[in-house]
Amino acid sequence: MARTAGSHSDITGPKVREAALKLFAAGGYAAVSMRAIAAEVGVQAGALYNYTPDKQTLLFDLMERHMTELLAAVQDDTAQAADVRLKAFVAFHIRFHHARPDAVFIAYMELRNLTPENFAHIEGLRRSYEDGLEQILRDGVASGVFNVSDTKIATLAIIAMLTGVNTWFRSGGRLSLDQITAQYSEMVHRAVT
Amino acid sequence: MARTAGSHSDITGPKVREAALKLFAAGGYAAVSMRAIAAEVGVQAGALYNYTPDKQTLLFDLMERHMTELLAAVQDDTAQAADVRLKAFVAFHIRFHHARPDAVFIAYMELRNLTPENFAHIEGLRRSYEDGLEQILRDGVASGVFNVSDTKIATLAIIAMLTGVNTWFRSGGRLSLDQITAQYSEMVHRAVT
DNA sequence: TTACTTTTTGGACATACGTTCAGATATTCA
């Protein structure tokens, strides 16, 4: 159990992931070299291989951690009415994604740089998240509070719309995140009612 | 004027752009080599430099052509009612983007690989397109047919939602493009009314 | 301090990159 001697990996390990997250988001996976990541950490390139077997796995780890965190954080109180649950989902999605723009960016942009197996795994996690929203819509349709002809399409449309906030919103602008959230919540609610 | 002797560039030029479009979309700008593009064309790498001064300009050309085509194709009959114009916009956007998935993908994903000047130019074109939609929303608000608290946000939300179709829709699936368009049209209409 | 383990260095490896250019080839004009 646990490291005993010469122990620095608790410090360097997270640093490596932070550096990779930042640089991949800024320049793209293919354009960022292992040497650049190492320089950001303050270490030589060879040392990175104590923390990842290769560059591909480093990318995959970042994505998987992000999706796992997302799934762990999302909540849905099925005892509530569907429109209340939908509103909570919208607020959660916007807030969660706004808090980690780099990870979100990578999770959407670097999918094509994953090996087929890694891609399938991440896609499965993403599907789980989408299913959570779709269930809310389905329940709302069943209880008569929502009216959408295809819940799968509505799910994808809503998620695309919400995630789009990340492409332009920055704190300190004309509107606060709460104001943005309120307007999106209103639009989403109308779109499915 | 015009080419007279030894003239093959009318053939090779378009081929180079087609190959670059396809490969950039599939693998990403940074991950695609000039040699790979040349191989797709059926030529040696050096020959590409008859058609572009460098790789960066090749990317920029693809984006600029795409945005210029988009702006040339979009129409807006301001004599019509705002809700009719919005419906036409939705249908146009979905159809136009569905017809050229590679160009759309590149125009969204490779922005960070443009030089600052090239980026500013493309952003200006994109802004023009967004302004077209926002004008429809503004006119609708003025005439009382729409109700949105911030037309800029609504514009971005709608475009994100519509462009999202490209990430999952493929012809031949469960639903036709017309069916998709109808449902999005309905959702968008509700969201702003 | 000594013995031991973990972590990092620094250099090497084979390979790939964007770009250039002199010379070869293909096409057109007269």
Added chain:
DNA sequence: TGAATATCTGAACGTATGTCCAAAAAGTAA
């Protein structure tokens, strides 16, 4: 046909890449 032009080849350039590894350094336990 021969002369002129447009296009392409093939090799070279300097540099950068992901990954590996023996040796050095840094940390911990006794």
